[in-house]
Amino acid sequence: MLTVNAHGAAIPALGFGVFRMSDAEVETVVPAALEAGFRHFDTAQIYRNEAALGRALQAAGARRDELFLTTKVWVDRYSPDRFAASVDESLDKLKVDRVDLLLLHWPADQVAIADQIEMLSAVQAAGKTRFIGVSNQNITQLRLSVTRSAAPIVTNQIEVHPYLDQRAMAEAAKAAGVAITAYYAMADGAVPRDPELQRIGAKYGKNAAQIALRWLVQQGFVALSKTARPERVAENIAIFDFTLDDGDMAAIAGLARPDGRLVSPAGLAPAWDK
Template sequence: MQNVVAHGATIPALGFGVFRMSDAEVERVIPAALEAGFRHFDTAQIYQNEAALGQALRAAGARRDELFLTTKVWVDNYSADRFAASIDESLNRLQVEQVDLLLLHWPADKVPVAAQIEMLNAAQAAGKTRFVGVSNQNIAQMQESVRRSQAPIVTNQVEMHPYLPQAALVAASRASGVAITAYYGMADGAVPKDPALQKIGAKYSKSAAQVALRWLVQQGHVALSKTARPERVKENFAIFDFALDDSDMAAIASLARPDGRIVSPAGLAPAWDA
């Protein structure tokens, strides 16, 4: 497993996300994920499966000091009376004293970024998280977060896949020392079916999904993978025994398209840069 280092945080480059997974699916797949080698797990308050993840990790005997746990504060909790309390609830559900990384889930438009960052910093100062970051912020919001945050912003978790490579955001992030964490790497099921990615995979005896995950980590990003099927977990993890050549990287970059974005919920998403 390789790592991404940002502002003192060492983040396993491949994480296991539990978005849109039921408690039963989480409890069934987490042992397989641990066995395959996953140690970075990503959840969120709004996923409503923090408790299932915490229980599954404990039941599997996972050592806390070997795990990197990320959760995200939901927008309804961006208030003085709910922010800290909601994090305590998350920690209780996860059965830990602190998470490794705490993110603001969406910028939304009701609470200024400055106020969100102030509450996030307070949570870090209180020892509820080792590191802090943001999610789904555009370039201007991310740069404001970096300027206003006393604690370093270690990552911006955003949608990224071959159809949405986020070139402008990547450049701005690198200039600020902020790592990119990529979610929706499979483009909601489009990637595994893509003939161009399948053709590249055939060169390395890999699947299109493995090619896309490798493409993400080879750029220096953190990639979140996801499957509810234990038998598929090993495939998702097996991306560190090959490297894409320059022509492959260029071919994948050529798949970018103007309508590549999939996730953009009204009232939560910012004005995107591209």
């Protein structure tokens, strides 16, 4: 599979996310994801399904050296007495000695970014993750993280879909050598129903969801796909056999609107325009 490279990390450009999935759903769909060719799996402590993902990968006989595993530390563990211990718990649940990528899940505002980064870097230095990154940071926070981190920040995982203009963040990340990982690519179900994306899809023999994922990957982003239905998994990964032309790329970007952001929880989200 195509990879996105940042500071030595070769991140598979299409990942399989398990946000809002029950243990049963994870253990049902992960074997299908492996069969379809997915090797990049994304979870988080707050999803409460790290253990299910670990069981599913082990039961399917997945080779650890072929996997790229990402998890995220939740905000209530941003303290010296909880951070490293929570990572140990995640590793135990995932049944691995280390993950490939460990992220700070949200910046919040109870703990200084510099202190968060210090704890994250310490865990990386201890060998519990190959690479480190952040999630849901704005441009100012990302620049601070890059400056303060002892190890390279390889990605900022953020909301990206056709209705949200993330060009400013993408440019800032590129300047810092940081990859963008895009979540919420389906815009909470709006993408598959979008007439313009369906129109473009018909041109390539693809559906609207495949068009949106291709649009993300073609910009050089890592895209996280998701489905709880095993029969849909192969469809999600079938985005590498066509290329969107410049006109279609621009048309999709043109769907962005001022109120396009969907994920901005109170108490966790930063001031996005900083």
